[in-house]
Amino acid sequence: MNTGYNDSGWSFGTGVFGTEPDAASYGYSVTTPISNTKKSMFFRNTFTVCNPAEVTALNLSALFDDGMVVYINGTQVYNQGVSGNPPAFDGSAVGHEATTYEAKSLSSVIGLNALRNILVTGNNVIAVGIYNTQNAGGTVSSDIVWDGELVLSNNWSSSILFTGSSTQAQSVNTSGWTIGVKNIKISGDDVTCLAPLSDANGTFNFITCNATGSLSIIPGRIISGNPVDLTSIITANNATNLTYTVTENGGCPAQTSTSIITKKDTWKYNGNNLGNIGTTWKNTVYDDSGWSTGSGIFGYGESYISTLIGAPGQMSVYFRKTFTICDPSAVTYLKFNATYDDGIVVYINGTQVVAAGVTGNPPAWNGGATNHESSQVYQTFNLNPFISNLVIGTNVIAVGLYNTDNLSSDIVFDGELIISSTANGSPTLFSGNEVQAMSVDAAGWTEGTKGLHVSGNDATCFSPLTDATGTFTFQKLVNYYCDSDGDTYISAAISGSCTGVGCAPSGCQTNAGNDCNDSSGAINPAASETCNNVDDNCNGITDENLTRPTTCGVGICSGNTGIETCSAGVWGNNTCNPYAGEQTEGPPGDPSCSDTLDNDCDRQTDISQEEGCHVDHETYCYNGIDDDADGLTDCQDADCGGGLPVRIAGTLPEYFMSIQAAYSSPASIKLVQTQGAVLEEDLLFYMNYIVTFEAGYDCGYAQINGKTQVRGNMTISDGVVTISNGTLEIK
Known part of the structure; x- marks a missing residue:
């Protein structure tokens, strides 16, 4: 502070x-x-x-x-x-x-x-x-x-920059002026004509130009992420309106035809281990920090050995080295020259590219090799088929050297890696002005310490600046992906960013997952799709034309089936037809008006509800139906003349609502007349009466024009019952 x-x-x-x-x-x-x-x-x-x-x-x-x-x-x-x-x-x-x-x-x-x-x-x-x-x-x-x-x-006050004649104004001392844009006011007089002049207002930018302008790189700087601010590592002294070019100095030289690993180069090696070190020594990621370092030729038992490793009884020795590739796509030729005794296996970035005198991937540490003498002769191995295994930046070559048996008197290795490439060296990291340098796209940059070369010009003073060289360390911005909603599926969207190897939080990874909504545990690739306008199972399709069975219809149409489809979270497009199987209800008097069924599927049944069966007057006086639904059937209705359906004939007829009531009247001999109506009753003739029936009269008992229908049972246990005219139907 x-x-x-x-x-x-x-x-x-x-x-x-x-x-x-x-x-x-x-x-x-x-x-x-x-x-x-x-x-x-x-x-x-x-x-x-x-x-x-x-x-x-x-x-x-x-x-x-x-x-x-x-x-x-x-x-x-x-x-x-x-x-x-x-x-x-x-x-x-x-x-x-x-x-x-x-x-x-x-x-x-x-x-x-x-x-x-x-x-x-x-x-x-x-x-x-x-x-x-x-x-x-x-x-x-x-x-x-x-x-x-x-x-x-x-509330700083204005200061006078100059006062004087026009001649003096051609050479003004600016030693006390500050640099920058100035709001100015000019006032004056015409001393010849003694007339005051109109004031003028405006701005100008005051700068100082210095021939010693230079660039420098601030040492020890670490910048990370993307974009990066190059002005945080580059200092411009005595320069304004700067434009410059930044190149990576020595970071990736032109590799037109060169030995990127030379004969008798330095290697890391594990050569004093008589046991099994496992198989991961060949991998790109492997901790070889405990290995020794030396220069070829390696081995024992020969006079030309530079770095003595191993001893009689040693069955295998291992070597590792890194090399840089600027642009793998520009590599046109790759070969490995090796002098070795007895067998050798070579890996580039974990892939086996050479196996001579040994078998296995990798060979067993104590498996033994076919006898092969070095004699300081370098054998060439063509690695062109493996150019695709190269990566931008740091690559790893790992070599396993194997003896014939534990009685062998010598073991030898040295190697040379040669590359031909069309890649140009010293890639340009940036070219532009200072404002642009504050936000530079670093997407193609490799991590690590970079040697830099900076050149530029002061665009205002038109003077070239002294070039600068130096270093800075670049760290990539690492995007990581987590399971924030706890459904065991990693987010497909970036959960956060950090810098440095292994910086991602525990449980997160640097590769995108397949959870399309990591804020909801109910949405993941294993979820079932529901009709909610959401891609529940993360397959890129919403609702997926979901369908479900439906039923519809009333009356005799009830139970009709169909299918409806989900669209934008709403069920619709129902194919169920509520009128499939529809029949006619009516006209009045039709059996469909008295069968207690909703034949036309309109939620109305028979006379009391169904429009097709209902009229405003008694249409048929002898069908046993209350056609106009007023509670009076046939002749009982005034529309048919009124009157009761049963009578005992005589000078003064007696009228009854039922045949049983007329039969039970006191007279033992009687003529019973019935209208052409439907009567709901059971008949029991059990007395010693003589009863004669005339059935089917009209409503005024003037003539017989129909039949009388009794819906019920009839029992005769005594007396005489005669039907003298018309029809009396018992159902």
Whole structure:
């Protein structure tokens, strides 16, 4: 936090800094990732003040998570969510989410006079500490964020740059002028005509040109991610409006025809092991840090050996070495020359490319080899079929050397790898101006320390700048993919980013998974598709034309079947026909009007409901149906003349609702007349009566024009029953 603190070893980056999984939803993105496992992180920057006494306000617009403390020239001017001066680096902060930039008036917090006393003329230092929250066990939160804008207000007065004649104005002393854009006002008089001239207002940009302008590379810098800010590692001295070209110096030389591994080169080797070291020694990723280093020719038992390895009884010896390929697609020829005794096997990036005198992949460590003498003669092996195994940047060659048996008196190895390529050396990393250099696409860059060569021009002063060479370390931005929703499927979308090998959080991977929605455990490749306008099983298709069986219809149409289809989360396009099997209901008097069935599938049944059976008057007076549904059937209805359906004939007829009632009247001899109606009753003739029936009369008993139908049982146990006219039908 102090002004004199040496921060030359600190990294450079541009805001926003930190880790925030919800940054996109808050409307910003993290530019310089910093792991959320940090309990605190610290930042320093400088700003210029021309006259502290003229400062009227100093405001900070801050984006931070969780706690923040701010120092100006070593004095604490603001803190939130933390305590202490300074707070402990591993102390916990009060939770605060970085959802938006917040205005903090530093001059109001400490007072304007106190602020003016803290500020100095020229360079001032602002230092910021950001602190994470922690639980009782010391585990930090999932996010930590910082970015800020410092705004200075002042009432500096205008100063006179020049006063004089037009001749004097042709040579003005600018030694006291400051560099930059100036708002100017010009006023004057015409001394000849003694007339004042109109004032003029405008701007111009004042710069200084210095022939000693130069470029330099700040040593020890580490930049990471994509894009990168090259201005954080390149310094331009005495130069403005800079344009320059940055090339990778020696990082990848032209490989037109060269021995990228020479004879008698240095190799790492494991040569003093009489036992089995396994089979992973051939792989690209293998820890050979414990192996020895030496130069060829390797072995024992021959006078021309440079590096003595092994001893009689040694069955196998192993070698590893790395080499650089700039552009594998440009390689036109690849061969390996080797002198060896007795058998040899060669791997490039884990793939076997040579096997001489041995068998197996890899051969057994103690399997023995066919006898082959070295005699310092190098045998050539054509590796062109394996050019596709080369990768951009670092490649690994691994060699296994095998003896005939444990009684052999010698073992020998040396090798040379030769490449021909059309690749050009020293690739250009960037060419452009300073603004463009602040955001350079590093997608094709390889990781590691790079030797740089920088050349350029000062576009304003038209003077070339001194070239610069140096180094910096580049770290790729690693995207990782996690199972955030706990459904055991890794996200197909990027879960986060970090820098450095193995930086991904535990349980995450650097390859995209196949979970298309890692925020919902119900959505993954094993889920069943449902009708919800969501790709539940992550196959790229929504709802997948889901169908389901349906039923429909009422009355005799009930139970009809069909299929409906899901579209955009809604079931529709039902193929079920509710009227399949429909029949006619009516007309009045038709059996369909009295069968208690909904024949035409319209939810209306027979006379009381069905429009096809219902009329507004008794249409048929002898069908036993209440055609107009008014509760009166046939002759009972005034539409048919009214009257009861049964009578005992005589001078004064007696009328009855039923045959049984007429039969049971006191007279033992009687003539019973019935209308052409349908009567619902059982008849029991059990007395010694003489009864004569005339059936089927019209409603006025004037003539017989139909029949009488009795729906019930008839029993005669005594008396005489005669049907003298008409028809009496018992059903």
